[in-house]
Amino acid sequence: MENVIIIGSGPAGHTAAIYTSRANLNPLMLEGMFAGGVAAGGQLTTTTEIENFPGFPEGISGPELMQTMREQSVKCGCRIETLTVDKVDFSAHPFKIFAGSQMYESKTVIIATGATAKKIEIQNGDRLWQRGISACAVCDGALPCFRNKPLIVIGGGDSAVEEATYLTKFAAKVYLVVRRDVLRASQVMRQRALANPKIEILWNSNVTEALGEKMFSGAVILNNQTQATRIVDASGLFFAIGHAPNTAFLNGQLKTDETGYIMTLPGTTQTNLPGVFACGDVQDKKYRQAITAAGSGCMAALNVEQYLHEIG
Numbered sequence: 001m002e003n004v005i006i007i008g009s010g011p012a013g014h015t016a017a018i019y020t021s022r023a024n025l026n027p028l029m030l031e032g033m034f035a036g037g038v039a040a041g042g043q044l045t046t047t048t049e050i051e052n053f054p055g056f057p058e059g060i061s062g063p064e065l066m067q068t069m070r071e072q073s074v075k076c077g078c079r080i081e082t083l084t085v086d087k088v089d090f091s092a093h094p095f096k097i098f099a100g101s102q103m104y105e106s107k108t109v110i111i112a113t114g115a116t117a118k119k120i121e122i123q124n125g126d127r128l129w130q131r132g133i134s135a136c137a138v139c140d141g142a143l144p145c146f147r148n149k150p151l152i153v154i155g156g157g158d159s160a161v162e163e164a165t166y167l168t169k170f171a172a173k174v175y176l177v178v179r180r181d182v183l184r185a186s187q188v189m190r191q192r193a194l195a196n197p198k199i200e201i202l203w204n205s206n207v208t209e210a211l212g213e214k215m216f217s218g219a220v221i222l223n224n225q226t227q228a229t230r231i232v233d234a235s236g237l238f239f240a241i242g243h244a245p246n247t248a249f250l251n252g253q254l255k256t257d258e259t260g261y262i263m264t265l266p267g268t269t270q271t272n273l274p275g276v277f278a279c280g281d282v283q284d285k286k287y288r289q290a291i292t293a294a295g296s297g298c299m300a301a302l303n304v305e306q307y308l309h310e311i312g
């Protein structure tokens with residue numbers, strides 16, 4: 001039986017792996033095999049330059065950062081299996097974890113399965129992904145290619161308004177493309193968007209096509225009422241239509257909020273089940289950064305250590 005199984009391999013999972021290894025807990029990580037639509041290593045494997053992770057003044061590419069984290073986990077003693085967890089049974093001790101044909105038993109579990117940014121299908125969207133198309137304004141908005149340029153944000157909720165407002169710090173102008181004739185965002189966020197002179201809202205609109213050869217250079221926007229199309233020149237396009245936490249394999253065995261994020265006791269990584277801990281984006285819909293995910297991975301490892309000590 002394992003002391004601790006870590007499910008997921010982003011910054012949260014690897015930080016938990018490093019700390020639990022160094023605490024001699026001999027952890028096992030199930031890193032996933034293209035689970036949640038991303039490679040082992042998590043969301044950062046889908047991005048190019050990371051400029052805000054401490055310790056890399058020149059920046060570092062996402063895949064490279066995750067490769068070094070994996071190497072550090074292995075060097076500290078973590079065993080890693082490239083398997084995706086299909087289901088769990090948390091109804092009794094030890095906890096059971098199923099991945100393909102394998103079944104594992106463990107005294108504790110750390111869930112670090114992250115969240116997947118939602119995208120909508122647009123023509124050329126995949127080809128120009130990370131070539132001007134992103135799903136994270138806080139991560140990418142300050143990059144030189146977006147500064148003093150017009151940008152497009154897709155979405156009409158609170159996070160879309162937040163991302164659009166954030167981007168106005170750098171952008172010449174931000175087009176907020178909204179499917180309907182109202183914003184879903186809260187009253188205060190609506191007012192903020194409407195009052196910002198740098199934000200132009202394109203109502204009843206859908207982006208149908210991304211333009212550009214090597215880099216995104218604009219989009220075809222359809223008015224879904226009149227069916228008229230127009231081309232908007234822009235250097236960046238940001239999806240801001242929410243994230244889906246990777247929790248389907250839990251099959252409702254842990255308490256989640258109405259959008260599926262695992263609920264943890266404030267200030268800890270403790271879920272509603274003693275011995276099961278959650279860290280990173282799967283339990284955080286507010287900050288969603290590599291460094292906050294890593295920080296909570298450290299917390300989960302320390303919480304596990306303390307829990308195992310308490311149960312002897």
Ligand SMILES: Cc1cc2nc3c(=O)[nH]c(=O)nc-3n(C[C@H](O)[C@H](O)[C@H](O)COP(=O)(O)OP(=O)(O)OC[C@H]3O[C@@H](n4cnc5c(N)ncnc54)[C@H](O)[C@@H]3O)c2cc1C
Pocket residue numbers: 007008009010011012013030031032033034035036037038039040041042043044046047049050051052053083084085086112113114115116117134135136139140246249279280281282288289290291293
């Ligand atoms: C395009 C993009 C750019 C970004 N840029 C930055 C940036 O510049 N700076 C920054 O700080 N943050 C950035 N972020 C945010 C950052 O990537 C996340 O906050 C961070 O990766 C979250 O880490 P995590 O460990 O919680 O989960 P993730 O990185 O999402 O990793 C979760 C891992 O768990 C695996 N998994 C899921 N389900 C299962 C399962 N059932 N079984 C086994 N494994 C499973 C997944 O495959 C994945 O590998 C960016 C995000 C995106 C999408």
